[in-house]
Amino acid sequence: MSKQHITATVNGDEVEFLCDTRETLLDCLRDHAGIMGVKEGCGTGDCGACSVTLDGRLVCSCLVLGVEADGAEIGTVEGIAEGEKLHPLQRKFIEHAALQCGICTPGILVAAKNLLEKNPDPTETEIRYWLAGNLCRCTGYDKIVRAVMDAAAEMREAS
Numbered sequence: 039m040s041k042q043h044i045t046a047t048v049n050g051d052e053v054e055f056l057c058d059t060r061e062t063l064l065d066c067l068r069d070h071a072g073i074m075g076v077k078e079g080c081g082t083g084d085c086g087a088c089s090v091t092l093d094g095r096l097v098c099s100c101l102v103l104g105v106e107a108d109g110a111e112i113g114t115v116e117g118i119a120e121g122e123k124l125h126p127l128q129r130k131f132i133e134h135a136a137l138q139c140g141i142c143t144p145g146i147l148v149a150a151k152n153l154l155e156k157n158p159d160p161t162e163t164e165i166r167y168w169l170a171g172n173l174c175r176c177t178g179y180d181k182i183v184r185a186v187m188d189a190a191a192e193m194r195e196a197s
Contacts, residue, residue, distance in 0.1 A: 046107045048073060049117025057104040063097075064088045066104030067114065075115035075144045079173070086172030089145035090114050096152045098171075115144035118151055126189040126196075127151055134185035138176035146172045150186045158194055162187065 041056045048071060055070035067073040067090070076099055079087030083098040090099045091113035092106075118125045127150050130136070137143040146169060153160060153168040160168070165186050166179070174182065 042105045042108070044104060044108045046109065047111045049112070049114055055104075059103070059105050061104045062100050063090070063092070063102040063104045063107050063112075064099035066107070067099060067112070070104075073114050073116060077141050077144055079141055079145075084173070085142070086145040086149065086169075087142050089148045089172065091148060091152055094152075094155075096149055113148065113151075115147050118147055125151070126192045127154070127186065130185040130189040130192070131182070134181045134188065136177065136181040136185040138174075142172055142174040142176075146174070146182060150189070153186070154190055154193060158190060158197075160186075160190060 040059050042059055043054065044057055044066070045052065045054050053071045055066060057066045057070055064076055064078055067076045076090060077087040078100060079085035081100050083101040086098065088099040089096060092102060093110050119128060127147055131143065131147065149169055149172055153165065157164065162183055165183050169182065
């Protein structure tokens, strides 16, 4: 097995790890970097539970090799809050009861944050389209969409 030394920035912090050239970014983040918010749902890129940003682009980390992250900037759910202060998306998910078991929630939050960084005033249709790659088996999507819309409105008011 060939191991590669990887250096990446994860949620603003430099992280180094050794990974097999066949390991996914999902496995590297969890097993080598201790980033446990990234969840494995399907392992085939169909559910979005493992969504992260890689150099600003939303990706399923189960479909990216860990070696592809060398020198990259990675964003996970752990990087959304500012210390103890929850991000508006996190607060609105709680207020709207937009989460249940929690497997899908980290990926949905990462995807929603990525959307709002690109489009601070999305329509309901745009939110549903952007989050279409994130599957949730426990709750309906309406609460999730309402939480994102409410967070977007709050963030626009604050800026």
